[in-house]
Amino acid sequence: MPDYQTHEYDVLVIGAGGAGLRAAVEASAAGVRVGLICKSLLGKAHTVMAEGGMAAAMGNVDDRDNWRVHFADTMRGGQYMNNSAMAEIHAKEAPARVRELEAWGALFDRTPDGRILQRNFGGHRYPRLAHVGDRTGLELIRTLQDHTIHQGIEVHMECTVLDLLTDAGRMAGAFAYDRERGRFRLFRAPAVVLATGGVGRAFKITSNSWEYTGDGQSLAYRAGAALMDMEFVQFHPTGMIWPPSVRGILVTEGVRGEGGVLRNSEGRRFMFDDIPENYRSQTADNEEEGWRYTQGDKNARRPPELLTRDHVARCIRREVREGRGSPHGGVFLDIAWIKSRVSGGAGHIRRKLPSMYHQFKQLADIDITETPMEVGPTTHYIMGGIRVDAETQMSDVPGLFAAGECAAGLHGANRLGGNSLSDLVVFGKRAGEYAAAYAKANGAPQVNPDQVDEIGARALEPFNRASGPNPYDIQHQLQDVMQDLVGIVRRQEEMQEALERIDGLKLCAAQVAVPGNREYNPGWHTALDLRNLLTVSEAIALSAIERKESRGAHFREDYPEKSAAAAKFNLTIRQAADGSMALGHQPVVPLTGEQKQIIEEMK
């Protein structure tokens, strides 16, 4: 029977990125006791890496923008697989969430008349992203973090949840360990908000930090909630590819928003070669018009480099496969060329894209004001996740809420850049609000001591084995499997093979041994992460096999076209009674009359 310390809250928030912090702030404002758990130190969550901005139809730069256009853009980008109710809430509430950040101290870049500046981004019809240079995520997380510390929220840093606790089917809390000393912690709470982010560490090439091991999705799945849309994994078109040790690190879409262009080894702007039909009327058909768009000409249409991420990523892959790639297997992203078009060119680039300048200078010895960058696709984001109610963000398990990347619905088959940061604050706030209301309305649940003992005992098993597989090896093998077999282009046989190999890795993971003790032991931490990584990997592969069409971020070489029949359902994943993973179909949320009309008008 493991020892543990007990904490009691009304609302327990797991994850302290944008969504978790915003949820904690809201729940605390509702007057309930809030505990916040984060896997890292406070303020280090993956949100800090977001660069480009947060999408909100404030219309500060182009007054033609409003929530209707943002809604239509989000649905088009998501290939109409989105939960349209979430897309509508998001488009309507994002501006208020941005303004509120300013009231809490965020300092966004300004328009000439002193309002919040907005920039262009892929798939957004008008300049819509409130931003701070290319470090918007840092501004968001720091603003929320600094606001949080004056709200009386108890923060448990470097603490990882092992499993959620249930009482007769409803939420009862979570059982966790602190990374520093390896001690167990029992958190009792009637309402739990998951805000744990994504799954990128299941892939070899990713822009995601180590924390992204699919924790929230797996915790919810094991607690009985449904996952949805797990086949939709976004590969960002522009990650660094050279040198090898930086492979996958993100190169912000903001580079293209500021006028950066993609070229192949022949110097050709290949993005003009393939413009999808549903974007043709919004896309520039010549280089000059595209340039004018990036410089704010309202009569110009956007350059094809700013098409949606799924499309750009596949075009890059095509160029590389057909032998027109860059020396290290990517393509060229050139921002240096704009020096011929703007005064003080090099300084202008450094001011607009300071982190990118810094990143390439320091990690690749490349001055982006002089030399084109080499870029290629990198695993960036999962649109799928925990299925939630659009209004309340509650999952199928009463008392269990989810917000941000770990929740599904808003983005459908493909997320637009800039819609993630706004997602975090719009739905983080809602999750916090409804979790607090739920906690007030429902009494304290019982924690089952047997469940707690079992979780604790399982977590300690890797120390009890004298020998066994190395957890790092298993993680690396899984990353190879997912990268090679369930990556940007998918085929039936390869994904079947992936499933078989995941099954094999599950057996290995159950046998891992780690040396040392429980105090800050990364080998142990990695061993415990494996279970979640394997769960989400299996969910992704199963769903991707089932969706026999190509749509949004999900591309099947054996089914390269969209299927009208497959457009009618989202895929769900649940744990069956026998412990196996069960797939389900559910009808896509129907559009309201007004939503249909908006989409029709904006076509």
Place this chain on the structure above:
Amino acid sequence: MATATPTQAAPAQRIAAGQKTVTFEIWRGEKGKGEFRAYDAEVSEGMVVLDVIHKIQAEQAPDLAARWNCKAGKCGSCSAEINGMPKLMCMTRLNSLPIDKPVRVEPMKTFPSIRDLVTDVSWNFEVKKKIKKFQPRAPDAPDGTWRMRQADADRVQEFRKCIECFLCQDVCHVLRDHHLHDRFIGPRFFVYSAALEMQPLDTADRLADLRLRDGIGYCNITKCCTKVCPEEIHITDNAIIPLKERVVDEFFDPLGKLFRRFRGE
């Protein structure tokens, strides 16, 4: 339209020819008691110190404790002292180090050791709680929004680049050598205070705290903090010195203060 053909990326300085073995001497221990242990690792072009730490964890020492998150210089988790210099491990390329000799990696010295390269930085989080929060003036426009010039935002945006790696705290002699943690908040929190004091919308006054509680007078502007800042924030020149001037104006120049108030400055 410029149609320049992209040139091939300039090759980074090669680590010899292809692969090479480098010796890392890493501090291993708990709560300040421990020793340097040597690990040989195969390295390749473009690697940073954190890559080598990961390689050693995966191949030789699974329980080697190190903090990291983004591996892109954006989160400020992987601070350590590399050959005696406070740096981010993820942004320190091997070709910036003399790798023909052993590379020494040890935890930040100003904070209590937890294990191996991990230190207890919780003091920093406690300090931040004491600093008065942001208090905006009433909104400028009827819709509840504010107006400000980019030029006024610029000055504060420099401070808000801070990734809280605490390398400036690590190198500051007031903390590192004199251990005045109970009466001196350190460069990070002078930058934080400056960001609040110079925020165009903020109305709170933190000058008395800075002088009496936060110990700004202890800083004798040796600029060690500025030198190690990975975000290249001009900590001393742009944050600490202007704050010192404001404190002096407020408390030691009453006539000048009256005069300025009279002139509405």
